[in-house]
Amino acid sequence: MIDYRDKHILSLLQANAEMPLADIAERVALSVSACSRRVARLREEGYIKGTIALLDRKKINLPTTIFLLVKTGLHAKDYLEKFHAAVSAIPEIVEVHRLTGNFDYILKLALPNVEYYDIIYKQILKHVAFYDMSAYISMETVKLSPSLPTNYI
Amino acid sequence: MIDYRDKHILSLLQANAEMPLADIAERVALSVSACSRRVARLREEGYIKGTIALLDRKKINLPTTIFLLVKTGLHAKDYLEKFHAAVSAIPEIVEVHRLTGNFDYILKLALPNVEYYDIIYKQILKHVAFYDMSAYISMETVKLSPSLPTNYI
DNA sequence: CGTGAAACTTTCTACTC
């Protein structure tokens, strides 16, 4: 269904979605037209969901990353929905996962600076209550890979 | 230096890097050529770092997300470097931040399933020791926004 | 800075082997 060349194409596009088909063709040892067809197929079949521009976090004044670990202490269905709606509406919250174990949620925030944390904190509080929320400030982004491994396909 | 139209262009490209200049032009109420120049400028000045294809996590057999909270218990410079090198070399580790507070590092893993956690755990252990590592499995990705807010520019 | 049009590049789509 999907061969090693398709995987190769995916990993190339994952690193640079603008790579010309001619370049891709060369690297995967295929003709341009064959590559064009493969890319179209990978889109149709849903392997490629879309392409996005990566912005410079510092340039757009969002250099600070903070992780929040939340214990809600409440687990009613109604609460879940409220919580989800609240975090969805705040654009500075860029990632939210519901977890197993000690913590109920992990949130990732992109902020202009550490002080903004309080603003977001209050915004969340406005919509929903929780038992505990601990903030962990990222001092250094050691790794942030936009590319996922393609060797499990 | 950067006006509201540039911000608008950035937020459009952040959602879809392939949007034709004609469409962008229409939405920001500008001509195609003016948009072309603006996009070129935003790249040159480093606001746009590049464009990447987003792959479907399920399709490429990496549906599982796990967060690891690490306490190293060691803080020698030598150790830091080893740790950074170790996590950089493992492609399933997609994100690593050095933190303030109780925990030293947070890692985000993309895996085929929960069982793979043990493999990664051992791989990390091979290269570096640590005091504690707790795993939190994401049961649900409530939010994962590829777009950052552009209103702080 | 903006515009519109021309020049150019890239991609897509047959069609042939």
Added chain:
DNA sequence: GAGTAGAAAGTTTCACG
């Protein structure tokens, strides 16, 4: 799947307001 070529689409450049 390769190769070619014409059509289509998208982007960049230019003269000009």
